[in-house]
Amino acid sequence: MKDFLECTALITGASAGIGREMARQLAPLAGTLVLVARRMDRLETLRAELLAINPELRVQCRSVDLSQRAEVAALCDSLKEESLELDFLINNAGFGDSGTFESSEWTKIERMLEVNVVALTYLCHSLIPLLRRYRPGAILNVSSVASLLPLPNLGVYAASKAYVSSFSEALRAELRGTGISVTSLCPGPVDTEFQSVAGRAGDPERKHAPDWVKVSVEEVARVALRAVSRDRARIVPGFWMMMAPLFFALIPLFILRLFFEAASRNEAARLASRTA
Numbered sequence: 001m002k003d004f005l006e007c008t009a010l011i012t013g014a015s016a017g018i019g020r021e022m023a024r025q026l027a028p029l030a031g032t033l034v035l036v037a038r039r040m041d042r043l044e045t046l047r048a049e050l051l052a053i054n055p056e057l058r059v060q061c062r063s064v065d066l067s068q069r070a071e072v073a074a075l076c077d078s079l080k081e082e083s084l085e086l087d088f089l090i091n092n093a094g095f096g097d098s099g100t101f102e103s104s105e106w107t108k109i110e111r112m113l114e115v116n117v118v119a120l121t122y123l124c125h126s127l128i129p130l131l132r133r134y135r136p137g138a139i140l141n142v143s144s145v146a147s148l149l150p151l152p153n154l155g156v157y158a159a160s161k162a163y164v165s166s167f168s169e170a171l172r173a174e175l176r177g178t179g180i181s182v183t184s185l186c187p188g189p190v191d192t193e194f195q196s197v198a199g200r201a202g203d204p205e206r207k208h209a210p211d212w213v214k215v216s217v218e219e220v221a222r223v224a225l226r227a228v229s230r231d232r233a234r235i236v237p238g239f240w241m242m243m244a245p246l247f248f249a250l251i252p253l254f255i256l257r258l259f260f261e262a263a264s265r266n267e268a269a270r271l272a273s274r275t276a
């Protein structure tokens with residue numbers, strides 16, 4: 001997928017953050033955008049914004065809760081019934097949960113695994129036949145730099161993204177030569193609604209990443225789309241984030257474990273001081 005001209009792209013999580021910005025950057029090039037998220041009002045607002053600037057564009061809005069398997073299956077069935085000429089699948093929807101695993105709410109963990117892992121996998125499985133029909137095609141799976149390391153206090157999220165990165169690499173190899181490319185996007189911290197969704201009620205003073213490691217949502221979307229057009233396997237936007245995995249790869253695992261344990265102890269002490 002070289003230039004996205006007249007492409008039909010499906011973007012999950014298009015109502016906010018990185019997904020919405022990808023829709024904005026694809027709009028001048030694409031023929032059809034299928035925008036998926038739960039908040040239909042947000043999708044309709046985005047649709048109006050995109051059509052005002054790109055009157056030729058076709059935009060479909062689909063309200064789907066990706067944590068509900070029946071809704072994800074219904075979305076895929078309807079796309080097939082309509083014979084949507086899909087050539088670009090962007091699995092972007094996802095969320096985190098910050099805090100210790102023991103104190104997490106099971107329902108939030110379960111929804112996170114459904115959205116970050118099950119829905120993403122199902123969409124690939126169900127829609128690859130459509131992508132094959134209209135190749136060349138592309139899949140962009142939004143992972144995270146957190147996929148590259150275990151992260152205490154964000155443990156299930158990081159593990160779910162490790163799945164996304166690993167699965168994307170394997171799928172890329174399997175689809176080599178079929179005309180469908182697979183790219184995984186591994187952003188570091190980006191200012192979106194992600195932080196508030198991952199946060200827990202009553203824990204407003206949780207530390208956020210320093211500004212110097214953050215990358216803007218515009219830059220993340222731009223770098224990701226360029227990586228897809230160049231058929232890159234994995235892209236980590238931002239200089240410091242690109243360096244981080246290389247740096248951590250040089251550190252022996254036993255030292256990293258000491259670091260993880262210290263981070264966990266600090267978190268426990270912080271929570272204890274709040275409740276004291």
Ligand SMILES: NC(=O)c1ccc[n+]([C@@H]2O[C@H](COP(=O)([O-])OP(=O)(O)OC[C@H]3O[C@@H](n4cnc5c(N)ncnc54)[C@H](OP(=O)(O)O)[C@@H]3O)[C@@H](O)[C@H]2O)c1
Nearest residue numbers: 013015016017018037038039066093094144190192193194
């Ligand atoms: N921001 C960061 O620091 C960061 C870093 C690394 C990776 N990422 C990854 O980047 C992706 C996009 O995140 P973001 O930063 O743009 O966060 P965001 O601003 O919170 O956007 C998340 C998007 O996912 C959608 N979504 C969440 N749960 C959903 C559900 N059950 N069903 C359907 N859609 C759902 C949301 O739509 P509705 O709420 O309307 O359903 C929203 O459009 C995620 O996969 C995230 O893990 C983010």
